[in-house]
Each structure stands twice: as structure tokens, then as C-alpha cells.
Amino acid sequence: xxxxxxxxxxxxxxxxxxxxxxxxxxxxxxxxxxxxxxxxxxxxxxxxxxxxxxxxxxxxxxxxxxxxxxxxxxxxxxxxxxxxxxxxxxxxxxxxxxxxxxxxxxxxxxxxxxxxxxxxxxxxxxxxxxxxxxxxxxxxxxxxxxxxxxxxxxxxxxxxxxxxxxxxxxxxxxxxxxxxxxxxxxxxxxxxxxxxxxxxxxxxxxxxxxxxxxxxxxxxxxxxxxxxxxxxxxxxxxxxxxxxxxxxxxxxxxxxxxxxxxxxxxxxxxxxxxxxxxxxxxxxxxxxxxxxxxxxxxxxxxxxxxxxxxxxxxxxxxxxxxxxxxxxxxxxxxxxxxxxxxxxxxxxxxxxxxxxxxxxxxxxxxxxxxxxxxxxxxxxxxxxxxxxxxxxxxxxxxxxxxxxxxxxxxxxxxx
Amino acid sequence: xxxxxxxxxxxxxxxxxxxxxxxxxxxxxxxxxxxxxxxxxxxxxxxxxxxxxxxxxxxxxxxxxxxxxxxxxxxxxxxxxxxxxxxxxxxxxxxxxxxxxxxxxxxxxxxxxxxxxxxxxxxxxxxxxxxxxxxxxxxxxxxxxxxxxxxxxxxxxxxxxxxxxxxxxxxxxxxxxxxxxxxxxxxxxxxxxxxxxxxxxxxxxxxxxxxxxxxxxxxxxxxxxxxxxxxxxxxxxxxxxxxxxxxxxxxxxxxxxxxxxxxxxxxxxxxxxxxxxxxxxxxxxxxxxxxxxxxxxxxxxxxxxxxxxxxxxxxxxxxxxxxxxxxxxxxxxxxxxxxxxxxxxxxxxxxxxxxxxxxxxxxxxxxxxxxxxxxxxxxxxxxxxxxxxxxxxxxxxxxxxxxxxxxxxxxxxxxxxxxxxxxxxxxxxxxxxxxxxxxxxxxxxxxxxxxxxxxxxxxxxxxxxxxxxxxxxxxxxxxxxxxxxxxxxxxxxxxxxxxxxxxxxxxxxxxxxxxxxxxxxxxxxxxxxxxxxxxxxxxxxxxx
Numbered sequence: 001x002x003x004x005x006x007x008x009x010x011x012x013x014x015x016x017x018x019x020x021x022x023x024x025x026x027x028x029x030x031x032x033x034x035x036x037x038x039x040x041x042x043x044x045x046x047x048x049x050x051x052x053x054x055x056x057x058x059x060x061x062x063x064x065x066x067x068x069x070x071x072x073x074x075x076x077x078x079x080x081x082x083x084x085x086x087x088x089x090x091x092x093x094x095x096x097x098x099x100x101x102x103x104x105x106x107x108x109x110x111x112x113x114x115x116x117x118x119x120x121x122x123x124x125x126x127x128x129x130x131x132x133x134x135x136x137x138x139x140x141x142x143x144x145x146x147x148x149x150x151x152x153x154x155x156x157x158x159x160x161x162x163x164x165x166x167x168x169x170x171x172x173x174x175x176x177x178x179x180x181x182x183x184x185x186x187x188x189x190x191x192x193x194x195x196x197x198x199x200x201x202x203x204x205x206x207x208x209x210x211x212x213x214x215x216x217x218x219x220x221x222x223x224x225x226x227x228x229x230x231x232x233x234x235x236x237x238x239x240x241x242x243x244x245x246x247x248x249x250x251x252x253x254x255x256x257x258x259x260x261x262x263x264x265x266x267x268x269x270x271x272x273x274x275x276x277x278x279x280x281x282x283x284x285x286x287x288x289x290x291x292x293x294x295x296x297x298x299x300x301x302x303x304x305x306x307x308x309x310x311x312x313x314x315x316x317x318x319x320x321x322x323x324x325x326x327x328x329x330x331x332x333x334x335x336x337x338x339x340x341x342x343x344x345x346x347x348x349x350x351x352x353x354x355x356x357x358x359x360x361x362x363x364x365x366x367x368x369x370x371x372x373x374x375x376x377x378x379x380x381x382x383x384x385x386x387x388x389x390x391x392x393x394x395x396x397x398x399x400x401x402x403x404x405x406x407x408x409x410x411x412x413x414x415x
Numbered sequence: 416x417x418x419x420x421x422x423x424x425x426x427x428x429x430x431x432x433x434x435x436x437x438x439x440x441x442x443x444x445x446x447x448x449x450x451x452x453x454x455x456x457x458x459x460x461x462x463x464x465x466x467x468x469x470x471x472x473x474x475x476x477x478x479x480x481x482x483x484x485x486x487x488x489x490x491x492x493x494x495x496x497x498x499x500x501x502x503x504x505x506x507x508x509x510x511x512x513x514x515x516x517x518x519x520x521x522x523x524x525x526x527x528x529x530x531x532x533x534x535x536x537x538x539x540x541x542x543x544x545x546x547x548x549x550x551x552x553x554x555x556x557x558x559x560x561x562x563x564x565x566x567x568x569x570x571x572x573x574x575x576x577x578x579x580x581x582x583x584x585x586x587x588x589x590x591x592x593x594x595x596x597x598x599x600x601x602x603x604x605x606x607x608x609x610x611x612x613x614x615x616x617x618x619x620x621x622x623x624x625x626x627x628x629x630x631x632x633x634x635x636x637x638x639x640x641x642x643x644x645x646x647x648x649x650x651x652x653x654x655x656x657x658x659x660x661x662x663x664x665x666x667x668x669x670x671x672x673x674x675x676x677x678x679x680x681x682x683x684x685x686x687x688x689x690x691x692x693x694x695x696x697x698x699x700x701x702x703x704x705x706x707x708x709x710x711x712x713x714x715x716x717x718x719x720x721x722x723x724x725x726x727x728x729x730x731x732x733x734x735x736x737x738x739x740x741x742x743x744x745x746x747x748x749x750x751x752x753x754x755x756x757x758x759x760x761x762x763x764x765x766x767x768x769x770x771x772x773x774x775x776x777x778x779x780x781x782x783x784x785x786x787x788x789x790x791x792x793x794x795x796x797x798x799x800x801x802x803x804x805x806x807x808x809x810x811x812x813x814x815x816x817x818x819x820x821x822x823x824x825x826x827x828x829x830x831x832x833x834x835x836x837x838x839x840x841x842x843x844x845x846x847x848x849x850x851x852x853x854x855x856x857x858x859x860x861x862x863x864x865x866x867x868x869x870x871x872x873x874x875x876x877x878x879x880x881x882x883x884x885x886x887x888x889x890x891x892x893x894x895x896x897x898x899x900x901x902x903x904x905x906x907x908x909x910x911x912x913x914x915x916x917x918x919x920x921x922x923x924x925x926x927x928x929x930x931x932x933x934x935x936x937x938x939x940x941x942x943x944x945x946x947x948x949x950x951x952x953x954x955x956x957x958x959x
Contacts, residue, residue, distance in 0.1 A: 228624030317783025
């Protein structure tokens with residue numbers, strides 16, 4: 001008897017726990033059935049920090065489009081699932097979103113490994129995945145829309161900058177990454193690129209740490225040692241992700257590394273990673289994205305105030321005054337999808353894909369972004385940001401115009 | 416067209432100058448304005464403009480020095496805004512005019528839509544040098560000492576004239592000595608042999624990787640190779656540096672291992688009571704660590720709002736708070752779930768797993784899924800160069816010390832108190848203990864609460880080392896089980912030995928083969944040991 005009451009108690013606990021993970025539907029009144037969009041973002045696990053922001057940005061964008069009357073006279077509805085930072089789960093849930101929930105398109109994934117996990121599903125079901133992160137490139141699927149830049153238009157310009165006289169003439173490179181496909185490909189490409197710049201193999205070092213690593217003592221000590229060796233100014237190209245970013249920064253600061261000694265180019269660092277940190281000793285470390293929230297354009301002011309209002313109106317736990325590039329990418333993705341659907345007068349994958357080519361809109365970053373007709377990559381502007389004392393980035397450099405995305409790097413084979 | 420403000424200034428200067436006053440002040444204002452104009456020129460040489468500002472900063476004039484320092488800070492902080500009319504302002508509340516440092520009216524600020532200047536890495540290096548150069552003339556000796564350390568770091572970029580002037584002005588012999596050493600290092604490039612020998616000696620005095628590189632570069636020069644005396648001196652110096660660096664490296668590896676072991680010990684200690692002594696497979700152990708970390712967060716927030724004067728002490732206040740909160744949670748869990756499941760490991764495993772997921776989701780609902788922000792207490796920031804090549808960070812030292820203290824306290828409680836005796840009796844031979852009148856159920860509850868409280872303490876320490884978010888515990892629970900199983904269930908000493916061994920082995924492998932290989936090696940090692948000794952390293956002899 002006692003045992004049964006206990007089991008039912010545990011059972012009901014489980015149901016409540018699972019309840020938060022079940023699809024939350026945002027039904028709204030409109031003509032006909034709502035069009036469903038699958039939102040594949042983790043709200044738990046090591047990626048929860050970033051991906052939960054994207055989920056709420058997507059819901060906000062959907063609300064905005066609905067407020068303007070929806071698409072094709074129908075309302076949009078976001079179907080939220082939680083893959084819990086578990087890569088195979090992304091594949092499973094994307095299948096569920098396409099087959100059971102009949103979603104017209106999917107928006108989601110942060111890490112490349114999660115995208116690679118969803119890829120066979122969207123290809124088999126011929127659906128569309130809109131992917132909002134900058135990544136390693138080397139991929140082109142007619143079922144994925146790449147909303148952010150491949151390394152040719154983000155990482156290489158930043159490295160070029162650091163190698164220039166203005167950027168401190170970097171001559172030696174310490175690459176530290178989390179151990180998975182994105183950092184490994186980026187570093188492979190970087191090594192190929194450095195070879196074309198006549199940098200000898202002895203001038204770089206490559207290290208990987210397990211996913212979620214938080215102990216960077218040995219790495220930082222090695223960085224100091226590496227930087228002190230002869231051969232010129234050293235920089236760190238950091239491709240660790242998730243919780244490892246603040247851990248790495250903390251250790252670097254504690255061991256006395258400043259941007260003036262050894263600049264760290266953190267390729268996956270966004271404002272939200274700086275949230276828990278005192279950034280005064282971090283001032284000057286760099287990152288490169290297509291958007292930084294300090295960019296001063298009317299569209300950006302609008303986007304930021306929309307986000308602020310959305311966060312307070314829905315009582316969300318996010319910081320209301322923080323917008324990061326992948327959020328803007330998600331916003332652009334949903335809007336571009338809506339434009340394409342309107343043009344195609346259909347939500348079918350094939351007509352939407354055709355209509356997407358050449359779609360353009362004004363990015364909050366101030367550029368007029370445009371969808372490449374052949375590669376399904378988005379042409380965007382490029383920026384280098386420098387960490388400031390207020391847990392944000394100042395814009396150090398930005399491209400004059402949108403940059404052509406090159407999905408397959410010519411430098412990969414050279415390494 | 417002359418700007419009216421300039422015009423008035425000129426008239427004022429003229430009038431005052433005719434009285435013979437304030438000539439210097441007016442000249443200074445002109446200097447300031449010209450430095451600002453050249454800094455703000457879009458195609459101007461910013462380095463030259465900075466030199467102009469520094470020249471004012473090292474002058475004898477006190478207000479000019481203060482202005483120069485303020486400007487350097489403003490540029491570094493990205494607060495300097497160049498406006499269209501050749502002026503500049505410093506962003507603050509209220510905004511200041513960059514030249515006079517007087518607050519500006521709102522109309523002046525509104526007119527400038529320009530964004531602030533963002534310094535590049537090269538500029539930041541120059542700014543660091545500039546502030547060091549200015550600080551060498553500061554009245555406070557601490558500021559001068561800090562500047563001298565900076566001078567040593569950037570010695571290649573410094574203006575030697577300014578440093579030699581600072582040495583002449585310096586009253587504190589220690590600071591003067593530090594500056595002299597820094598200057599001596601420049602002697603490597605000198606033509607005079609005595610200077611070069613002195614420089615080699617000065618560089619070798621503070622062994623470091625950088626010193627090693629400097630000397631190796633120096634030894635490679637043709638002129639040095641030709642001179643036997645110089646060559647011998649350099650080679651001797653390099654050998655000396657190599658020896659001390661080798662020691663430093665060995666110490667570093669030991670220390671990293673120790674600090675990793677400290678974290679393992681902290682997280683495993685609670686589990687060694689709950690799993691080791693009581694035999695409960697508690698998969699929610701990591702969540703108690705997480706609750707401990709969030710309790711610390713609440714304490715930190717409370718102290719920041721209510722007792723800002725004692726803010727740095729929050730970490731110590733959090734220790735009892737986290738212990739009590741986690742112990743209470745643990746006792747509640749024992750009362751609601753665990754006590755029905757003793758001796759049924761499979762069900763315990765499933766139930767505690769469910770509890771772990773429920774706790775993660777609950778904290779996510781209450782606090783959100785993002786990392787929570789901790790302000791590190793001042794005394795835990797940074798670190799110390801113990802010896803050449805051996806740098807310790809205070810947060811790691813703190814973790815090791817606290818791990819040791821908590822272990823000693825736990826050990827004494829289990830070993831020497833009545834509660835510990837009852838705990839051991841109950842877990843070793845439950846029926847006999849009950850026959851002798853021990854309230855076994857109560858002891859179980861207290862022991863479980865004690866274990867949970869210890870996990871909470873681990874959470875307190877981890878706030879200074881790892882990121883704090885609802886799912887932080889999942890990573891630690893695996894490591895904790897590894898430590899307890901390897902050490903031998905029920906043996907506290909085993910827990911210490913196994914965490915030390917795992918920590919040191921891991922950190923010994925990492926520098927050579929990387930963190931991934933270290934993890935693989937440690938896991939394989941555990942598999943091997945468990946195969947040979949399923950009971951763990953230190954088996955407890957019981958009669959069950």
C-alpha cells in the first residue's frame with residue numbers, strides 16, 4: 001500500500017517533469033488551420049544557455065508575423081520541443097515534428113553535430129531546416145537553409161585582421177577547441193590558410209578538450225608557455241563551446257593573461273557567455289559574427305526594444321537587454337521563410353525552396369542580406385567585436401557590404 | 416570661422432596673460448586641444464597623438480598629469496567620442512568635455528550622434544604602456560610599483576628617456592631597482608660589452624619562459640657567438656633558467672592534480688556516505704551539488720543587496736546555509752522516497768534518476784536555464800607566481816583547502832562522534848544495531864541528510880570554479896561514482912586516495928596527450944582496477 005502511494009507520487013512527479021518538455025503550443029485564431037513551424041532548440045543540458053534564447057526569439061518572430069495577419073491568411077504556430085543537448089535526440093524530435101506535427105519547416109540546432117544529426121531526417125522527408133549559427137561550412141544540402149556565415153566570410157577575415165599591423169601582427173597560433181566537428185574543421189581550414197601565408201608548422205599548436213570541460217589549468221599554462229616562445233606575437237583561436245567558454249576565460253584571467261599579452265579570438269563567444277563574468281580583465285579579447293548588439297541602426301533599435309518588451313511581457317528569465325547574432329539569424333530565417341511562402345503561395349518544400357532564392361531583407365546589423373540563389377547560404381555582413389567592460393562587444397571592424405558565402409573552403413585540402 | 420568657444424578662450428587668455436597670470440594654463444589647454452584634434456583626425460597617426468598625451472602626463476604639471484591619465488583611461492574604456500566639430504567628449508554621467516573635463520550640458524551631447532572610439536589590440540598595448548609611463552610619476556608608491564611591473568612586461572615598447580627620468584625621480588629603492596632591471600634588459604641591444612653582460616644577468620635574475628626566449632634569441636646573434644665570455648655567460652644563464660623552469664613545471668602538474676583531486680574529493684565525499692556507507696545509489700547526488708551552488712547564489716544576492724560591506728564574505732556565509740538547505744532536501748528525499756527502497760538498488764536508481772530530472776526542471780523554472788552570475792570575492796581573484804614557471808590561482812588553492820577541511824570534519828564526525836558510531840553500526844549490521852536500541856530509521860535519515868549537505872558544500876566551492884546552471888550536476892555525478900567505487904565503498908580514506916590518484920593521473924597525462932586522452936586513460940584504468948579488485952582499493956571488512 002505504502003509502496004503504491006509512493007510510486008504514484010513519483011509517477012506524478014515524472015509527469016510534471018515531462019510536462020515542461022512536451023510541445024507547448026501557441027495557438028492563435030486565424031483563417032483555417034495554423035501553419036506549424038518546428039522549433040528544435042534545447043532547453044536543458046549544456047547548450048540550454050544559448051538555444052533557449054533562440055526558441056524565444058523564434059516565438060517572438062512568429063507572434064510578430066501573426067500580428068500582421070500571418071502568412072497566406074493563416075496564422076503561424078511554433079511547436080517547441082526540447083532535445084536536451086543530446087545529439088541523437090535532435091534527429092528523433094525532428095522526425096516527430098515533420099511526421100506527427102506536420103510542421104512546414106524546422107528552425108533549430110546550435111552545434112554542427114546536432115545539425116549533422118538532423119540532416120538525414122530532413123533529407124529523407126524532404127523538409128527544410130533553417131540553421132542560425134555560423135559553422136564550419138563544407139556542407140550544402142537542398143534541405144538546409146544556412147542563415148549564418150561559413151568560415152571564409154567570418155573566421156578568415158578575423159584572422160587576417162589579427163595578422164595585420166593594426167591587429168598586432170599575430171605570427172603564432174594556439175588553437176583550442178571542444179572535441180567535435182566544428183572546431184576540428186575550422187582548425188583544419190585555418191592550418192591550410194596559414195600554410196598559404198607561409199606560416200611554418202612549428203608556429204601553431206592544436207589542442208582539444210572534451211565537450212563540457214571546465215578545468216583549463218593545463219591548457220592556460222601551456223598557452224602562456226607557447227606565447228613566451230620565440231617567433232613573434234601569439235594569439236589563441238578558441239573554438240570551445242557552451243560552458244567551457246566562461247571556464248576558459250576565468251582561468252585565463254586568473255593566470256594573468258590579458259588581451260594586450262595574448263589576444264583570444266573566441267569564435268563561438270557571444271554576449272550570453274560573458275553573463276556570469278567580470279569582463280574588465282577580459283577587455284580586448286575578440287569574436288567575429290555577422291551581428292553585434294552595439295551596432296547602431298534603426299532596425300537594431302527596433303529589434304532590441306521588441307525583444308525587451310517580449311521578455312518582460314512573457315516573464316522570461318533571459319536578460320532583456322541582450323541580443324546575440326544567432327537570435328538575429330533566427331529572426332531573419334523566419335521572416336525570409338514567410339516572404340518565400342507568400343511569394344510561392346504554398347508551404348510545400350519545393351515551391352518554398354524556389355521562392356527563397358534571391359529573397360532579401362534589411363538585417364538589424366544594417367546590411368541588406370540576400371539568399372544565395374544556388375547554395376541556399378545567406379549573404380551577410382561581417383564584423384569583428386572586442387569585449388568591453390560591460391559584458392558586451394564593441395565593434396572593432398565591419399565589412400562594407402554583404403559578403404559572398406563560400407560553402408566549400410579551398411584551404412581544407414592544404415592542411 | 417572661429418568657434419565662439421575658442422574665441423572666448425583666446426580673449427580670456429590674452430587678458431590673463433597681460434596680467435602675467437595663467438600663461439601656463441592657457442598653453443596647457445592649447446596642448447590638450449591639439450592632442451585631441453590629432454587623436455580624432457580620421458587619418459591621423461594615433462600613436463603620435465598618444466605620445467602627445469603621454470608627454471603631458473609625465474610633465475611636472477599636476478593637473479595636466481591628471482588630465483592625461485583620465486584621457487588614457489577613457490580611450491582604453493572605449494568612452495572617448497570624437498564629435499564632428501573636432502571636439503571630443505568622455506562618456507560618463509554627465510558626459511565631460513574631453514579638453515576641460517567639465518560636465519557638458521545636454522544640448523552639447525545630443526548634438527553628437529558619433530559612436531565612441533574602440534581601441535584595437537595594438538592601441539591597447541600602447542595604452543597600457545602609456546598608463547605605466549604616466550604612473551611611474553604618481554605620488555602613491557603602490558601605483559608606481561604596479562607601473563614598474565608593467566614596465567618590466569612591456570620593456571621593449573617603452574620610451575627609455577621616460578624610464579631613466581623616472582629612475583632619477585624615484586624615492587623608493589625597490590621600485591627604482593625594478594626599473595633599473597627593466598632598463599638593463601634593453602642593454603642586450605647595446606654595443607658596450609659590460610652593458611650586455613649586465614643585461615644577461617638582469618634577465619636571468621627572474622627566470623621565465625620569456626627570459627629564456629630573450630636569451631636564446633640573444634645567443635643566436637653572430638656578435639655573441641664570436642665573444643666567448645659573453646657566450647659562456649648566456650649559456651650559463653639559460654641553463655639556470657631551464658632548471659628552475661623544469662622544477663616549476665613539475666610543481667605545476669602536481670598542483671593541477673591536487674586541485675582536480677580536491678574537486679573530486681569534494682563532490683565524492685557526500686556520495687561516499689550515501690552510497691559507500693548506506694549503499695543507496697543516489698543519482699540525484701549531482702543535483703544536491705547544484706542546489707548547494709544555487710543556495711550560494713541566493714546568499715550572494717542577499718549580501719549584495721543587504722550587506723554590501725561584507726560582500727566578500729558571502730562564500731563563508733554560504734557554507735552553513737548551503738549545508739543546511741541541502742541536508743534538509745536530502746532528509747526530505749529520504750523520508751519521501753528512499754526509505755521505501757532500501758536494499759532494492761534498481762528501483763532506487765530509477766527513482767533517484769527521476770528525482771534528479773525533476774529537480775533540474777524545477778530549478779530551471781525558478782531561475783531559468785542560463786548560467787547564473789557570480790561576483791568572485793576579491794581575495795579569490797587572480798593568483799600568484801610561487802616560483803618560476805609555477806603559478807597558482809587563488810580559487811584553486813581555496814578549493815583544495817576547503818576540500819581538506821571538509822574531509823577532516825567528515826572523518827572526525829564519522830570516526831569519533833556518537834552519531835558517526837551509530838551510522839557505522841546501522842549500516843554495517845542493521846539488525847544487531849536495532850536490537851541494541853538504535854533508532855535505525857532516524858539514523859538513516861540523518862546520514863542521508865549529512866551526505867546531501869556535503870554535496871551542497873561542494874556546490875559552494877564549485878561556484879568559483881565551474882559554471883553554475885541547472886544541469887551542472889549531471890557531469891559531477893559520474894565522476895563521484897567513479898571515485899567512490901574505485902576507493903572502495905564505505906571507506907572515507909579510500910575516497911581520498913582514489914580522488915588523489917585520479918586527479919594526479921589525469922593531470923599528469925593531460926599536458927602530454929591532451930584532455931581527451933587523459934579521460935580515456937583514467938576510465939580504462941578504473942575498469943582494470945575494478946576487474947582485479949571489485950571491492951575497490953580499500954575494502955571495508957564487515958561481517959555481513
